[in-house]
Amino acid sequence: MSQIKERISLLLKRKWVKWLLIFGGSVIAFFSIIYISVFLGLFGKLPTTEDISSIKQDEATQVLDTNGKLIGKYYIYDRQPLEFEDFPKHLTDALIATEDARFYEHDGIDNVSLIRVFLKNIILQDKSAGGGSTITLQLAKNLYGRKKHVMSSMLINKFKESIIAKRIEEIYSKKEIVTLYLNTVPFSDNTYGIESASRKFFNKSASTLSYSEAATLVGTLKATSFYNPRLHLKKSQIRRNVVFQQMLKYDYITQELADSLTKQDVTLNYKSFNHDLGLAPYFRAEVKKQLSTILDTLKRADGERYDLYRDGLVVHTTLDSTMQVLAEESMKEHLKSLQITHEKSFGKSAPWKTNKRVIEAAIKTLSRYKSYKKEGFTDKQILDSLSKKRPMELFEWSGDTIQNISVIDSLKHHLKFLNTGMLSIEPTTGAIKAYIGGIDYRYFKYDHVSQSERQVGSTFKPLVYTAAIENGMKPCTYFSLAEVTYTNFDDWTPSNSGSEEEDPHLNYNLEKALSNSINTIAVKVLNEVGIDKVIDQAHKMGITKELPNQPSLALGVAEINLKELTGVYASYVNQSKHVKPYAITKIEDKDGNIIATFKPEVAKDKAYSDFTRQTLLEIMQSTVNSGTASRIRTTYGLKNAIAGKTGTTQNNKDGWFAAITPKLVTVTWVGNDNHSIGFNSTAIGQGANSALPIFAKFYQKMNGDSRFNEITKSSFENPSQEVIDALDCNPEKRDGFFKRLFGGKNPKKKFKGN
CATH class of the missing domain: 3.40.710.10 (DD-peptidase/beta-lactamase superfamily)
Known part of the structure; x- marks a missing residue:
């Protein structure tokens, strides 16, 4: 024992050891001070256990047709919540196998994974070691976001998330954490939550996702843009197969099933709920206009007015989406043909090309013309500006095109329709x-x-x-x-x-x-x-x-x-x-309570x-x-x-x-x-x-x-x-x-x- 003490004493007398200890102590002190500062709220108030217990996320308002089919949404963040029981088991298995294999073993921070990341990623420069982030840590980030700070933003945000993750684990069960995560995690195309992603990319509820579809969506979480299946289908399919390998590695599927699933192609049934696209856009715009007036007359239990974009309302409408599809198909078939006949009938004397009076009057209705006029520009200056060419998208029945044209050219083009x-x-x-x-x-x-x-x-x-x-x-x-x-x-x-x-x-x-x-x-x-x-x-x-x-x-x-x-x-x-x-016909709040009904006006x-x-x-x-x-x-x-x-x-x-x-x-x-x-x-x-x-x-x-x-x-x-x-x-x-x-x-x- 005395020999060990002597060796330690001699070692401590060496300068490099002293400096190493001082450096190590300083680093620990620095991290400790930052951690304590974060904990005390010096870098922004942390959510309390009460805040976390009553998590409220913005939810999209859903618009349903007469048969209860989703035809549109109004949202800031495209999100629809589900219960844990609504998730197919292979979806949650894919998530845990890919994002957090030790999810059921840690308390929000996986120390084993952090050590692995430190050794492999930092010391051995092995980039395949992952980031050591848990589902709970990701949930903390999804729920409360990240802020920029003057210094050490990443470190401060990581500490915040670790503290929040610990509190989440103390309040919620593992099932509840998975549910919160899947309902809030961002997917490709500005979509939040598994239900919205499922409906957007596969036109079905998340509860009916197949193995391939579930793995595809889980795979996008690594990089939502890079693995966006709409934009990069092959990359997305390769990433989906990685998810299958992870599920095989952790015994969620058999080798036989993994081989079979890997051979399947990713098949999308993409349905955008962008208000300008999708089924019945004019109808959805009119419903939105009516809702803005209706919601001004209604109040929530807390006395506040309902928010169309955040409160997760469900709007039941009279529209028959199947009938609407047939109507839109019929309109497009006829107008496409009639447009050709219409243009041919005028030949070279088409008014949208040759009638100066019509064209000049149309130019003066443009918002850009009115804006320039208000700023005091002359007609010549305005026309010069509107005549400058740039790449512009044009509507065509045969398919939209992008051409290098001016605003006036675009006006003439769309005047003919x-x-x-x-x-x-x-x-x-x-x-x-x-x-x-x-x-x-x-x-x-x-x-x-x-x-x-x-x-x-x-x-x-x-x-x-x-x-x-x-x-x-x-x-x-x-x-x-x-x-x-x-x-x-x-x-x-x-x-x-x-x-x-x-x-x-x-x-x-x-x-x-x-x-x-x-x-x-x-x-x-x-x-x-x-x-x-x-x-x-x-x-x-x-x-x-x-x-x-x-x-x-x-x-x-x-x-x-x-x-x-x-x-x-x-x-x-x-x-x-x-x-x-x-x-x-009626409006429900997110809990299914009817807040307004409407009867026929005969x-x-x-x-x-x-x-x-x-x-x-x-x-x-x-x-x-x-x-x-x-x-x-x-x-x-x-x-x-x-x-x-x-x-x-x-x-x-x-x-x-x-x-x-x-x-x-x-x-x-x-x-x-x-x-x-x-x-x-x-x-x-x-x-x-x-x-x-x-x-x-x-x-x-x-x-x-x-x-x-x-x-x-x-x-x-x-x-x-x-x-x-x-x-x-x-x-x-x-x-x-x-x-x-x-x-x-x-x-x-x-x-x-x-």
């Missing part, structure tokens, strides 16, 4: 089943369902005829096709579409006049019943805006919102009562009689069977119970089709966002050609899906005998000899208003 709006509702409730606000939300944010008001053309005529029959006009009343000049309205002479001159002595009854959309007769009917009565009838049917008090109202010069028009048409299969289309009183309703429904079935919408039968072969009305506005600016079926009412509009640009011909722009095909293709697809049999195989109500008798007459008749001889061709009349 036809746009659309389509809404399908349940007529008895107004529940929205399919909603298309435009052709692509990324490039065209304007919503043609909820925001737009366009001239409705001949889709207004049924309202005129409804008013006429409701006020006693017989369906077998005949009107001449002859043009009439209305002297008290600037000698306005409405005419019918088509180049051929019509027989002025031919008369149509109301059924043939409406089903063939005869303009001259529509105005005569309006004149006969009285414009005030027509306006009053329109308001009873759900039109809220002020309508123009002029005879051209019969031809649809009024600009009406598509959503409102759809609610009006629903009245023909809803006991003469209009509805207000609605999207949200008019209390009938807007017109059963006789009128059945008569108009019969007439609009004739429109489909033999009138302007007959291509529903001839071109698309639809045999379903369908009534409807086409519509085309002046100068072919707007094409419409309103389709009525017993259990679904759909209104579709097609046109250009710029009111100065219309179709080049009626043949292309008429509602039967521009708007009707979207509905027709949509219904064809629904016919092919048995899930929609209740809708597609439904029948209209049988008309009463009174209606059958009232419609029992020849659709047309000619004037007698003396009337033909003395009747005149184009009489001038004053318009009669009531």
Whole structure:
């Protein structure tokens, strides 16, 4: 013993030993001071055990369709929580085998792993030794983040995380720690939590992840960008196989299973919940807009208002996601083809290329132009700036492209595109089943369902005829096709579409006049019943805006919102009562408590009689069977119970089709966002050609899906005998000899208003 003491004494007398001890002591003292400072909160307050016990993480608001399927989310951090029981065992096995093999043996800090890292990584420079971080340490970082400090940021943050990790382990069980970790850990593409990642990359709940899918997601945790399976599928697959080897190493799977799994390819079913992408983006934007107003009226238990982006709300909607998919497919198929025809019809004289007035007016609507103008720049300076070329992404039906162009070039490019709006509702409730606000939300944010008001053309005529029959006009009343000049309205002479001159002595009854959309007769009917009565009838049917008090109202010069028009048409299969289309049925908090419910808004009183309703429904079935919408039968072969009305506005600016079926009412509009640009011909722009095909293709697809049999195989109500008798007459008749001889061709009349 004395010899050992002497040797130690001699060793301590050596200078290098003294300096080594002083250095070692200083290092220990430095680390101790830093640790104590961190512990005491000198580098920022540490969460207490009470804080950790009541961990609250921001959670995404989920938007569900009518069948409970996730269709979108609103979030700052894309996160959805699950319980431990929801995780498949192979998921948690993969996590522990890869990220923290000694998870069940340590108390938050794995000293064995730290020693291994020190020896291999620092001394032997073996980079494969890992970082020694545990799941609990990672959880501490995920929950509370890291801050920058003037000095030793990494060291301070590591000490903070170790203290927090110890406290987490004291409060939570290992299962609870795994649950917290998987619900908060960041995955690729700015996605937080395993459930959100699973739905994004594989379009399924985490509870149904396969071995391969679970291992793929766990593998990305090492480097979420480098191993992002969407961007680097091969790298991700190699990393997934490393996860399988780790699971084999720690006896979570057999060699046979590991070999089998390694041979499988990684197959993604990627579904982005980016608001500009994915299913029904215009619908989700409208729901978000409505929620912002609704949540202002609601308060949480603590008295605070709900936060759309953080409180994990669940919003149940009326949308049928399967129907929405079919609607979007139909729209894209038709508009892609129609766009080609539209561009070819103009040739080199396309207004988006050659019409300076249209282009200059469009430039002045740009936000960048307005901003420059506000700053005092001249038009020449602004145009010079807007003419500078740079790489820009452009929408194309064949696939988006990036070209080196100017802002003005981009404007001209996007000016040419036809746009659309389509809404399908349940007529008895107004529940929205399919909603298309435009052709692509990324490039065209304007919503043609909820925001737009366009001239409705001949889709207004049924309202005129409804008013006429409701006020006693017989369906077998005949009107001449002859043009009439209305002297008290600037000698306005409405005419019918088509180049051929019509027989002025031919008369149509109301059924043939409406089903063939005869303009001259529509105005005569309006004149006969009285414009005030027509306006009053329109308001009873759900039109809220002020309508123009002029005879051209019969031809649809009024600009009406598509959503409102759809609610009006629903009245023909809803006991003469209009509805207000609605999207949200209920809202739940994150714990499943219902905080708001919404009921259908159906008019209390009938807007017109059963006789009128059945008569108009019969007439609009004739429109489909033999009138302007007959291509529903001839071109698309639809045999379903369908009534409807086409519509085309002046100068072919707007094409419409309103389709009525017993259990679904759909209104579709097609046109250009710029009111100065219309179709080049009626043949292309008429509602039967521009708007009707979207509905027709949509219904064809629904016919092919048995899930929609209740809708597609439904029948209209049988008309009463009174209606059958009232419609029992020849659709047309000619004037007698003396009337033909003395009747005149184009009489001038004053318009009669009531």
